Amino acid sequence: MAKLKIQADKTLSRIHKEIYGHFSEHLGRCIYEGLYVGEDSPIENVNGMRQDVVEALKEIRVPVLRWPGGCFADEYHWKDGIGPKANRKKMINTHWGGVVEDNSFGTHEYFELCRQIGCETYVNGNVGSGSVQEMSEWVEYMTFEGVSPMADLRADNGHEAPWKVDFFGVGNENWGCGGNMNPEYYGNLYRRYQTYVRDYHKDYKINKICCGANVDDYEWTRTVLDTCFRRNNPDQHGFMNGLSLHYYVHPNGWQHKGSATDFDEATWYRTMDKALYMEELVTKHSAIMDEFDPEKQVGLIVDEWGTWYDVEPGTNPGFLYQQNTIRDALVAGITLNIFNKHSDRVKMANIAQMVNVLQSVILTDGAQMLRTPTWYVFRMYRDHQDATLVESSIETKQIGSEKEVQVPNLTESVSITADGTLHITVTNLSVEQAYEIDAEIGGKKVREVTGEMVTGDMQDKNTFENPDAVKITEMDGIQITESGLKFTIPACTVAHLTVR
Numbered sequence: 363m364a365k366l367k368i369q370a371d372k373t374l375s376r377i378h379k380e381i382y383g384h385f386s387e388h389l390g391r392c393i394y395e396g397l398y399v400g401e402d403s404p405i406e407n408v409n410g411m412r413q414d415v416v417e418a419l420k421e422i423r424v425p426v427l428r429w430p431g432g433c434f435a436d437e438y439h440w441k442d443g444i445g446p447k448a449n450r451k452k453m454i455n456t457h458w459g460g461v462v463e464d465n466s467f468g469t470h471e472y473f474e475l476c477r478q479i480g481c482e483t484y485v486n487g488n489v490g491s492g493s494v495q496e497m498s499e500w501v502e503y504m505t506f507e508g509v510s511p512m513a514d515l516r517a518d519n520g521h522e523a524p525w526k527v528d529f530f531g532v533g534n535e536n537w538g539c540g541g542n543m544n545p546e547y548y549g550n551l552y553r554r555y556q557t558y559v560r561d562y563h564k565d566y567k568i569n570k571i572c573c574g575a576n577v578d579d580y581e582w583t584r585t586v587l588d589t590c591f592r593r594n595n596p597d598q599h600g601f602m603n604g605l606s607l608h609y610y611v612h613p614n615g616w617q618h619k620g621s622a623t624d625f626d627e628a629t630w631y632r633t634m635d636k637a638l639y640m641e642e643l644v645t646k647h648s649a650i651m652d653e654f655d656p657e658k659q660v661g662l663i664v665d666e667w668g669t670w671y672d673v674e675p676g677t678n679p680g681f682l683y684q685q686n687t688i689r690d691a692l693v694a695g696i697t698l699n700i701f702n703k704h705s706d707r708v709k710m711a712n713i714a715q716m717v718n719v720l721q722s723v724i725l726t727d728g729a730q731m732l733r734t735p736t737w738y739v740f741r742m743y744r745d746h747q748d749a750t751l752v753e754s755s756i757e758t759k760q761i762g763s764e765k766e767v768q769v770p771n772l773t774e775s776v777s778i779t780a781d782g783t784l785h786i787t788v789t790n791l792s793v794e795q796a797y798e799i800d801a802e803i804g805g806k807k808v809r810e811v812t813g814e815m816v817t818g819d820m821q822d823k824n825t826f827e828n829p830d831a832v833k834i835t836e837m838d839g840i841q842i843t844e845s846g847l848k849f850t851i852p853a854c855t856v857a858h859l860t861v862r
């Protein structure tokens with residue numbers, strides 16, 4: 363019996379709802395077909411946004427959506443994507459599949475999508491191949507209210523009122539596809555570019571995100587902060603609000619990523635191990651940030667994370683289309699538990715990517731759509747959004763199928779909402795073993811409990827022929843005890859218990 367200890371009255375950090383954020387790039391069938399089908403499509407749409415997908419996204423309460431990239435962001439020239447669609451520039455999407463980008467989805471369409479989903483906006487600017495003026499004018503176009511060249515242009519294009527930009531990324535992966543810069547150089551560019559990301563609105567300030575490290579490049583984190591963190595200024599707001607981190611789980615390494623659906627137990631455990639590595643990354647990058655910013659004003663923004671496998675056979679290798687199984691549900695559950703536990707520093711995260719690309723929550727095929735196992739994890743974890751993390755720990759043992767890959771069998775995180783309800787999320791990483799859990803809950807009397815889970819065999823997935831093979835099912839047999847609860851979590855499971 364594994365002991366889960368929860369101290370409900372020991373409250374820690376707020377779990378920023380943005381930890382449950384998403385990312386959509388002009389890549390493959392994410393934007394085009396996945397989200398945007400155009401007004402003339404036979405697929406039901408409102409202003410071009412497909413409604414089956416929008417409804418599914420509303421259900422998981424998407425809090426924020428990052429756009430337009432990714433690598434695409436540092437090649438994107440926003441003026442190509444405004445004005446009458448027939449006049450918009452057609453270009454080659456050089457990064458992703460060499461297909462024609464007709465720019466029919468641009469700034470106006472992005473804000474319309476966010477309006478329909480009901481989420482905050484996170485626009486990623488172009489530092490790699492764009493000018494300061496271009497970035498500055500984009501911010502003016504989006505947010506300036508009054509008479510100005512860009513506000514007038516926006517009004518001419520049919521949108522009189524400004525939009526709200528909640529987050530603005532000053533470049534993407536500038537250590538790689540965003541210009542192959544070194545950290546000092548980028549740090550200096552950040553200082554310069556961010557100056558012109560102006561706060562035109564009196565009611566709010568744009569949160570500026572500085573490009574952070576790839577995986578374990580701690581040198582990048584340190585040098586960038588050394589170059590552009592505003593020392594001796596007690597208020598970082600208005601200069602830097604976040605520093606990003608990108609990390610993808612490649613079970614077999616970057617070169618041979620392996621199949622999304624056909625894998626053995628050893629690969630399952632390797633995948634779990636790589637998902638758990640996020641704990642070390644977040645801890646070590648946070649420790650460097652603590653040296654500069656002990657008050658934790660600057661958030662660690664994990665704005666790209668998730669699994670990255672070989673593309674589905676027969677699909678365009680540049681489109682990064684992959685299936686999604688119970689294994690992905692576990693990666694999501696483990697990762698989100700890690701983010702919850704580090705919510706003092708991790709203030710936003712964006713799974714890559716929303717639809718049809720990498721670890722998606724939704725897949726589409728023409729007019730059909732399905733919710734992936736990852737969608738169901740976001741559905742269960744949505745109650746953590748803006749709740750408060752409480753102190754908890756779980757007894758674990760090492761499991762695994764290979765000597766060199768040993769992982770803890772269980773992970774967890776617990777939050778409390780304003781009405782005193784506890785939300786416990788637990789993952790069981792074992793391929794074959796169920797575990798009994800004895801939850802000792804201090805600081806709260808348990809009156810009522812319900813449980814739900816995403817469970818199955820490790821390769822289980824949803825297909826267009828069988829879209830509901832994996833879904834949320836009820837957990838039976840949860841007992842209320844003197845000290846808390848007892849329950850059993852099956853193998854290959856992500857579970858969510860609601861305790862009142």
Ligand code: AHR
Binds near residue numbers: 715
């Ligand atoms: O998400 C796919 C790509 O991965 C993004 O464009 C880039 O930022 C990262 O390398």
